[in-house]
Amino acid sequence: xxxxxxxxxxxxxxxxxxxxxxxxxxxxxxxxxxxxxxxxxxxxxxxxxxxxxxxxxxxxxxxxxxxxxxxxxxxxxxxxxxxxxxxxxxxxxxxxxxxxxxxxxxxxxxxxxxxxxxxxxxxxxxxxxxxxxxxxxxxxxxxxxxxxxxxxxxxxxxxxxxxxxxxxxxxx
Numbered sequence: 001x002x003x004x005x006x007x008x009x010x011x012x013x014x015x016x017x018x019x020x021x022x023x024x025x026x027x028x029x030x031x032x033x034x035x036x037x038x039x040x041x042x043x044x045x046x047x048x049x050x051x052x053x054x055x056x057x058x059x060x061x062x063x064x065x066x067x068x069x070x071x072x073x074x075x076x077x078x079x080x081x082x083x084x085x086x087x088x089x090x091x092x093x094x095x096x097x098x099x100x101x102x103x104x105x106x107x108x109x110x111x112x113x114x115x116x117x118x119x120x121x122x123x124x125x126x127x128x129x130x131x132x133x134x135x136x137x138x139x140x141x142x143x144x145x146x147x148x149x150x151x152x153x154x155x156x157x158x159x160x161x162x163x164x165x166x167x168x169x170x171x172x
Contacts, residue, residue: 028052028172029095031078033110036103040130040160045081047164052172055080058088058110076113092117097124099172100147101163104131104156105139108146115150126170127151128163 030045030052032038038056045054057079076088092098098118102108111127118125127147131140140156147154157163 025051026096026171027094028097028099028167028170029055029078029091030099030101030167030172031055031058031114033058033100033102033108034106036106036132037101037130040103040163041101042081043160044164044167049167049172052167053080053091055086055091058114060110060113076117088114089117089120092123093121095123097126097170099126099128099167099170100151101128101130102143102147104129104135104143106143108143111147111150124152125150126153126155128155128157128166130157130160130163 028051030041032041032055041054041056045052055078058076059079060076062075078086078088078091080086092114098114100108100111100114102111111125115125117123127150129140129143129147144154144156155166157166
């Protein structure tokens with residue numbers, strides 16, 4: 001009787017194996033939520049990535065008349081590395097998931113708009129907080145407080161190299 005290991009290496013068993021890679025290219029959108037994280041995103045974007053798109057700014061505008069809460073809509077745009085402006089909702093719709101990066105202590109309240117776009121298209125939102133040299137625990141806690149209600153995965157990265165490693169692990 002053949003052992004299990006010997007049995008699965010036979011030509012007959014090999015005919016059942018899938019002969020192509022088990023995953024497709026991922027479309028990941030990486031969004032900086034503040035100026036410090038924009039510098040990190042800019043540096044990281046120089047490396048080789050599989051399908052990631054990097055955005056260094058997030059801006060908003062409201063359309064409608066003042067005092068008219070029913071007719072007011074919020075429009076959000078992303079700025080990419082080349083200075084082009086892209087619509088947030090459209091970019092999220094074409095992604096597999098979205099990663100936001102915030103420097104510790106920064107005002108990351110804009111994550112709620114990104115989270116709304118992710119919820120609209122059923123996309124996962126991952127968040128990375130990157131502490132600086134003089135960052136305190138209170139700074140980290142402040143950023144975590146903004147991001148925690150919205151992120152499926154929330155990570156405090158030790159530095160930009162950690163962000164690169166995380167994006168690589170996510171096959172960005």
